Amino acid sequence: MTDPTEVIDTSMESTATDGQNIAAADIRSSEIGDAFSLVADLAAAFSSTLDIQTTLEKGLERIVDFLQAEAGSLWLLDEDENLVICEASVGGESSINGVSLPRGEGIVGHCIEEDECKVVLDVSKDPDFTQKVDEDSSFITRSILCAPMEISGQPIGAVQVLNHKSEDRCFKSDDIHLLQMLASSAALAISNMRMASALADAETVKRELALAAEIQRDLLPTPLTDDFPVMGINIPARTVSGDLYGFLINHLGQIAFCIGDVSGKGINASLLMAKTLSLFHCLAKYMDRPADLLKMLNDEIAESVSRGMFVTMVAGIYDPETGRVCLSNAGHEPPLLRLAEGRYAMLNAGAMPLGILPKMDFQEMEFYLPDSSLYLVTDGVTEAKDESGEELELKGLQKIIDANISDKFTDTLRAITADISKLELRDDLTLLGVDFPDRELTRKGRVLLDLKVMAEPENLKFIRQAVEQTLLRENMVSELVATDIVLAVDEACQNIIRHGYGDDHKGSLVLEMELLDESTPTLSILLRDEAPRMDPEIIAQHLEKRSLDEVAPGGLGLHIIHQVMDICKHLEDECGEKFGNAFQMLKALEAVK
């Protein structure tokens, strides 16, 4: 801050040319004592309340009184609006609270900008004086004493007193020292009050966040029965979470479930989480196709959500009656399916997240794979870091799952979560598990495996894993024969993808594996597609067994199918008129040792 003595000297010089005099310094010790007690009183008054307006008015009143001025006002700088606004005023016929001046205008404006005290003994002779305030308040200003206020070197405003009550209406030189001291005291009080108010605001926000977190926790469902096959766990990184999971029983008695992750963290993500989960609960009660549900959610979110935010989600339906599962994935981490004997199938990610583009279509995959369980996680799990700073990823998650398998599915999930919680987490952690228990069925004439996926190369691995798991868990064939059958199925699926659909078409691939009720136990694998109907003559040529010497390039797959399977046939009756083929492969199991 500028040395006030220097300022008053300058002022005296400038005013001396006007032939006016400022009263000589005449400080009596009693006055100094009074001044110090006023500063102490003011400090006490300022610290006793958080009502900034009342405090400033009262403080200002005492300053005006002490300096024997007719009126006074306290001005604060509004950096955003570039204005200087009167926050408190005393004396004068009407209050000038709320009156504003453009920054840098008037005596008060100059005082703040130049960070120095201003003494004006005759305002009529000062070009900086603005009439505006006098006009607003019907007050006639003659002399002004103005001192700047600052916090940590930053200007925040000024205090000014007007018209000394003495006959000459002039302020004394000590008055400027006093006003400066009082202005500092007021500045400190304002600073304290601002900090206190910010703290109070933060406290309010914290309380409200805690309430929001409580409501958010209540949105997440808990298992409906002790042996309910679906369970979810969510541990937020902050108070509120952008992760979600949900499950419920739909109108058909099936279990609908979902997991999702809203982009970003914090309150905006948690609001979108609440919206997404509420919509899911509403829609999933009556919709039995996860892909349709995601389509509706996507349109709604894309329409209403602020730009740049999106939600990744997996929605699914599990029918405990039939054991069938249907999944659809909108850009979420690939679901992890734990097959019998602890092997895993990673189900691919599918379409883009919800909320990016409206009118999108989502793909579905369906399967019947008893004795397996599905693990759905958010990236808070896969990106959790171990002691060496390595990310867990899906591979690490598999190890944690394997280490925690127990008889009760809910115990397994709790133990997995406890292990993940020990890692360094940087994001919300959410885990949803769905258990597909083993099923007892009659031995013959039954469906062993039933799945439906998009006919894409990235789904072949899942098909192979599903076929292999089914053959091995049924103990129908040796491991070697299982390898052969898996290969034949893979080759048949490849043909559908490469030659059936080709580059111009897209569609689904359905696989049904059955044990036929015949004199010789026979494995039937039926593949259905939605590709253009094949020409029967070409099929006949292809299905004819040929020696390897005759195999044309690219015909290796058919050769392998014939090597492994006993009978291959195109089921004419089950083909569509223009689209849709049905291809059946049969293998007598007794012949296999």
Place this chain on the structure above:
Amino acid sequence: MDSEIKEENGNVVIYLKGDIDLEKSPLVRKLLLENIKDKPVVISLEEVDYIDSSGVASFVEALQTCKGKNLGFAMVSLSPKVKRVLEVARLDKVFPIYDGVADVPA
């Protein structure tokens, strides 16, 4: 496709990892053809659990390319499943197959 390429005893040894199926075989084909230059090629399949006809086809192409350039070609460290696929395809006699990299004759 995970892979590693090393030069060992004057051979280019290509270590492949993961399943080589319709999804991955285009990448494998590209990788093999790019690395057939002027040295014999050895493909290590120790970390490959599965190949299908499209994977086999890329090996056939690599074998033919090597023969065309008069370079040696060998496959090593085949898992029982991979061996079985070559047997079913009746191509197990077509490829020079050895137990490990060290067994490939110079």
